[in-house]
Amino acid sequence: MSMTSNQLAWLIRRHGIEMTHLSGGSHIGAILSVADIIAVLYADVLKYDPEKPEWEERDRMILSKGHAGASIYAALAESGFFPTEELKTHYQNGSRLSGHVSHHLPGVDFSTGSLGHGLSAGAGMAYALKKDGKSQKVYVVLGDGECDEGSVWEAALFANHFRLDNLIAVVDHNHMQSLDFCENTLELEDFGAKWKAFGWNVIEINGNSHEKLKAAFRQAQEKTEDHHPTVIIANTIKGYGVRFMQNDILWHYRFPHDGWEYDCAVNELHKNKPEGVDDPYTPDGIADPCFPSEEDDVGNDHTYSYTWNTTYPEQMRRVTADPATSDRVRSAE
Template identity: 45%
Template sequence: MNEIEILKRKATEIRMELLTMIYEAGTGHTGGSLSSTDILTVLYYHIMNVDPKNPKWEDRDRYVQSKGHSVEAYWAILADKGFFPKEELKTFSQFNTRLIGHPNNKVPGVEMNTGSLGHGLPIGVGMALAAKMDGKSYRVYTLMGDGEQAEGSVWEGAMAASHYKLDNLVAIIDRNRLQITGSTEDVMSLEPFADKWRAFGWEVVEVDGNDIEQLVEVMEGAPKAAGKPTLIVANTVKAKGISFAENVAKWHHHVPSKEEYQLAMEELSKQLEVLQ
């Protein structure tokens, strides 16, 4: 099994884990977690330089999940990497848990509390600027949602990143085209999306955000230009991996019924079998 196949298998396992978390907790953001799973898998298992045994290591790469509501894949990956025990995933969204419905920096591996949309990119800009000022070589990665692009602070951060020539900053947008109230283009149209970011001084590349091989190629090549921050527009499918949920708006925060959960797990199990 080559590395791409290993990453595909890992992404499927993470989907199964996060779906179980949501089903057992009776709450969660299913669609966005599933759409961003491949992105996070490539980041954490192939790209980023982090150490679960030393999560505050000064030279670690930084990751900020701006679309904090889609936290389930993030929790599953941090546990699988060894930042905290896997058994703790069973406490997701339970009373007194650390694993709440948004990233919580009391959990090892989480840099910042996030979830109030529009804040992740400006935080990432600050981290990347600090690295430049301190002469550090670490990189900063920030994942945003496409519905989040209606927030003005995103564009303030975009201007600052370009102004300070932060080529150690890579922003990724989970472009699944659906937000809580429907289509992004109906709620607040974004197109021409890539051109807007280019106008703000970013190097922009578009990719199939559910294609592991494409993600590896693009992320290995980031930053794409010296002196410019990089934006990866990751075109994804909401609720990727579950055929009856894909591109269905209600799955933004729909909790699967017992029957839906069983059907979804059967589908994902078959995907694993193909990857044997």
């Protein structure tokens, strides 16, 4: 039975909690924010064959924000590329599931982790497919903080110049990066206008909505007379799906520790578990969970600008998007 995108997104989040918990690995906040994008891609958009990972007719997929690699590993395992049991080896010595995405794993077209490389590689793949007269698409999922890299914009110029309408970029715009909100780190907005100025068709949506994502991908796949590449700016919430992780920069690097962090994350996911999905780790959730005490560091501001006491205008200090109001389409021409 085929899996729905909602089922796959839940499993990506559940695997992500377990993988980072077992390995002591990082980036659960980014894994949670990108889960819906990855799930829609693998459940509804990408053309692939798990029995033939290097099938010539497959679409190409690059997770440029390679630090969220657990999301891709989970999607690949649930899509049949390798056994889900191997996910427990994430970040372990000798494992194929390195902390950042590795091409040694079937279904991975390009190793990522050094930010700013994915779109360049994707543009090269799209250009080669065009030269060979192929119809496959190339999808590149980037982080918004990654778009501080100049190489992203060099690739954007290249893609527009050669009219790579077979290249679709998706930015997981969760508005946070490393130590702070993006706008407190290096101003990106008006983000869509920047891509448009570089010649791209721009679609801005709620990136945690599967319906909006599916519609955006359908629009991006349509042939247009202008032949420009398309970027989907998917406004998401960092840590989406686990409330105490949402919009808290602490969870960019922290993993769910034993005790209330792990227990509460698992049980919150269980409250929203779709029908037809089994939890391979804790089938019924945590029966006797730990809860945070008044002394625990939860619900506090962990941004760099808070501790640094910067003089940013107040309206810049809390740039948190409301994805529900973020549906816009901009044409390159």
